[in-house]
Amino acid sequence: MLRIKNVQHFNGNIEVNDSWNFPESKELLMHKIHAYPAKFPAFLTPKIVSYLKENRAQINSIGDIFCGCGTSALESKLLGIDYLGYDINPVATLIAKAKSNVYSTKKIKELYEEIIKECNNGKFLTPNKILFHERIRYWFNEDNIVKLYRLQKGIYNVCPDGKYRVLFLTAFSNILKACSKWLTKSIKPQVDPNKIPLDPYLAFKRQIRFIIEANEEIKCIQPKNSIIKVKTQNILNIKPRKNKVDLVITSPPYVTSYEYADLHQLSTLWLGFVDDYKELRKGTIGSEYAKAEHETFLINNETSQTIVKELFKVDKGKSKSVTKYFYDLDKTVDKTYSLLNENGYAAFVIGNTSYKGVYIDNAKVLIESFMNKGFKNIEVTKRKISSKILTPYRDKTGKFSNNKKGEKVYSHEFIIIAKKPSR
Ligand SMILES: C[S@@+](CC[C@H](N)C(=O)[O-])C[C@H]1O[C@@H](n2cnc3c(N)ncnc32)[C@H](O)[C@@H]1O
Structure with a gap:
């Protein structure tokens, strides 16, 4: 130095x-x-x-x-x-909170199964204002909006307020770009007209699998x-x-260089942090x-x-x-x-x-x-x-x-x- x-x-x-x-x-x-x-x-x-x-x-x-x-x-x-x-x-602090906890893998698996069960029983079909949010309709196709809406509702219903809800919302937030028309890896909000967005259930399943692996790795280190x-x-x-x-x-x-608010607009909109991401x-x-x-x-x-x-x-x-x-x-x-x-x-x-x-x-x-x-x-x-x-x-x-x-x-x-x- x-x-x-x-x-x-x-x-x-x-x-x-x-x-x-x-x-x-x-x-x-x-x-x-x-x-x-x-x-x-x-x-x-x-x-x-x-x-x-x-x-x-x-x-x-x-x-x-x-x-x-x-x-x-x-x-x-x-x-x-x-x-x-x-x-x-708020997207940053959500992730930071999720990353700085250690979880029971058994509980993550159980909660995941519950969330998927909730999604499949179809009781969340009722559209609410988020379904009609103009920006959400701009980025997502109708099918993915419904699936994401069910996943999100499932997370809120199944996970009580606390670290598991934060973890599942972080997983949800991270799949949004792949499930949307957002140009892959772009740091500018840009639609890719040729993109085939990922299926939200599949993306969520993969994301939870990755998180389980990450959690197991941390558990081996046994943080103080x-x-x-x-x-x-x-x-x-x-x-x-x-x-x-x-x-x-x-x-x-x-x-x-980066407009953090613009870059995280999909997450801020879905997670309801603000109505207008420009705020x-x-x-x-x-x-x-x-x-x-x-x-x-x-x-x-x-x-x-x-x-x-x-x-x-x-x-x-x-x-x-x-x-x-x-x-x-x-x-x-x-x-x-x-x-x-x-x-x-x-x-x-x-x-x-x-x-x-x-x-x-x-x-x-x-x-x-x-x-x-x-x-x-x-x-x-x-x-x-x-x-x-x-x-x-x-x-x-x-x-x-x-x-x-x-x-x-x-x-x-x-x-x-x-x-x-x-x-
Ligand atoms: C270079 S990044 C930090 C990345 C961090 N070291 C990491 O590893 O994730 C800068 C961060 O500053 C945050 N930021 C910008 N203005 C801020 C402010 N007025 N108060 C607090 N955070 C702010 C941004 O949201 C962004 O997350």
């Missing part, structure tokens, strides 16, 4: 540290029970904890302010460390007892807490729709001001979104500080990018924010990204895309570790 004393001397050209490049192929199946964009590799949590412990840090609790689908939640559970995760996206809490909340609105954590490990959203764009950091005038950019962060000014010359709209992103990122550093115990650590994983020739040095912006906030012992390392990002290209608008004609973006990312000093 490279110790940073002066942010002006930092640039992204530091050497890659091979010890932070691990293949992701060995990840536990439980990490894969639901697709989620921009997950970080699972090994990072145990690796950062052991790195800090080697340096005599006490890590008895972990927080993740952008917990996404709960990669750090599951890894904290395996380490036997208490955990507090936040994410604004720890308290895992996951909350659906905008991190920018959290109030100071009495119970703080020793380590915040997180990866912030990328700038104007969930509000507050999401890095959303293209969040803009701020760069003239009113009040944060004291020279690196971000320079980037925003450069962007303004090539794309005014983009410079406003990036302005808002940097503004929010800076607030995130404040929130991290207030969530940490004295002598606690923040570990942020972030990638740099470029847009229309302007280098967007997110790592440097973050390091400057850490310094301004009073964090000490700031260290940084660079790692290669392996298969984490399925979509290493940006299209003309700056969004991630699978299209190889686009501009290639992230091949590396940075891990920045900083200490909150004692008073």
